[in-house]
Amino acid sequence: MHVETIETPSLGDRSYLVHDGRVALVVDPQRDVDRVLDAAETAGVRIGCVAETHMHNDYVTGGLVLATDLGVDYLVNAADPVAFARRGVTGGEVVQVGELRVEVVATPGHTETHLSFVVTHDGQEAVFSGGSLLFGSVGRTDLLGPDLTQQLTHAQFHSVRAIAAAAAEDAELYPTHGFGSFCSSGPATGANHSTVGEQVRTNHAFTTTDEDTFVTDLINGLAAYPTYYAHMGPANAAGPGPADLSVPAPLTAAELRRRLDDGGWVVDLRTRTTFADGHLAGALNVEMGGSFVTYLGWTLPYDQPITLLGSEDDVREGVRELARIGLDHPTAAIGDDPNTLAGDHRLSSYRRVGWAEVAAETPTVILDVRRTDEYADGHLPGAVNIPLSDLLERIADVPDGQVWVHCASGFRSSIGASILDRAGRHPVYIDASFDDAAAAGLTIETVQPAG
Structure with a gap:
């Protein structure tokens, strides 16, 4: 069995082409399927089936287009209310793709209908776990709304154990999320590979043996996620069309x-x-x-x-x-x-500084555009916290005068400074890592928990 990984670092996700040397299964393809087709051509294999672990919340899938164009089965949970034809599968089914034996495992938690796939070939085993079991973490359980979060978190506790029961300890693990995606419920390990057995020994989803403790800890650790996620699930259920990747004609x-x-x-x-x-x-x-x-x-x-x-x-x-x-x-x-x-x-421009200038000039207004949980973990005294995602709607809440803008690395604050500049405000862009602020002589405060 061979597994080709197709990475999308900008979204923190991975798609997979797994094959027996002749026929391939594609798992969780991104919408730009040309990369999958190129991988198959390079490997010299024919794509015989496309599988979806779940209706993704962080990207538009290319699964339907790929399966339709190639005339192959598209494996989607039979319980998903989708608007297109697919091969509906449920937990316990086995699908043959070339010489690959593909066992479907029901793993609700990240979504209500989440599936994982245990693929076996020639004595090797691999688990494609989507947004269920990740490297050092699990998929977040709050994307379907607060009414379902607790139920799905309980389900996630049991689903990772279902994976461990269905797969060998030395089975290689291939999650879709967990490489920077906000679909992860917590910090992943940053590893490039792992096995089911390694996760059983080290992942908090296994080492936390009390179910209620797991549920409480996971829910308490959930942070904000991108607002565009609300549009992804419905788009995927409706059946996305092909991506137009052509460069538009330049504007005058x-x-x-x-x-x-x-x-x-x-x-x-x-x-x-x-x-x-x-x-x-x-x-x-x-x-x-x-x-x-x-x-x-x-x-x-x-x-x-x-x-x-x-x-x-x-x-x-x-x-x-x-x-x-x-x-x-x-x-x-x-x-x-x-x-x-x-x-x-x-034309417009604004000043760009580091922490040394902040320490030397003691600005009156500092705007921290990190998430509220990041701010609580440590911030500059008196800094105004408006997460970048809220800044367009809350720009009236930014104090008057010159505004010094920072984030964790300088990336989000560059967007924030440009939003202020666009609104006719007067930003100073702090292009520096927040981890270096204390070394520049700046005080860091934390938000003390209530009680």
Whole structure:
């Protein structure tokens, strides 16, 4: 048995191509299925089946398009209320894909209808656990709403044990989430591989043997997750169409000026340092790379027109990233020089500093755009905490005057500073890791728990 991993680091997810040397099973493919087809071609195998562990909440699946185009079975839980034809499967079923024996295991918790797949071939065994058992953690259980969270958390406790019962101790484990995805319920280990036995010995889902304690601890540890998640499950249940990954024709300078003047969502993909030094007034900065699509989808209003501004390579990557969360057909202004892209449109800039300047100048207003749980763990005295995801709606809550903006690494604060700049405020962008603030002489406070 061979397993090819197809990573999507920007969303913290993995898809898999598992094969016997001739025929392959694809598990949890992202919407840009060209990567899966390329992997199959490179391996010299035919895709014989596509399987979905669950209706994903953090990306739009490519499973339906891939299975339909290839004319192969699409394995989806028979209990999922989907609007398309599929091969409905339930826990306990066995499906043959070439020489691969695929056992379906019901593992509710991350979703009500979550499945895992135990694949066996030639004496080897592998578990594709989706958002159930992760490396060092489990999938979060609150994505279907507060009314179901406790029930699903109890189910998650039992589901990981169902995986351990169905698979050998040395079975390789291949989760979909847990590599930076907010679908994880807690910090994953950062490992690249693991086995079921290793997780039984080390994962808190197993080492916490009291079910009620597990449920309480997991729910208490759940943090905020991206708002665009609300659109992913319904899109996947409806049956997503193919992704259009073509680069749009460039806008004219006049049309770009009009969109900026009208308050449209023009997203500058250049580096945060370059953007701070000079950009088109009214544009937002979401630097291409890293967590680009997660924070764009979390910050901007979903389903409103987006214009990408940057080099052709960055725009091409931006189109692909947006398609993964269902934001199709953005427009684009292609180029790296804001002086020429929109003709005589006004340019803007703002100051970029590190912690040494913060310590030396003692700013009056510091805006911390991290999540509330990050703020509680440690923050600068007097800092105003408005998570980046709330900043557009709560910009009136930002105190007047010059606003010094920081986050954990400098990525989110670059977006926050550009939001303030777009609103006509006066940001100072703190481009530094929060872990280095104390070394610069700054005091760190924590929020003391009530009682």
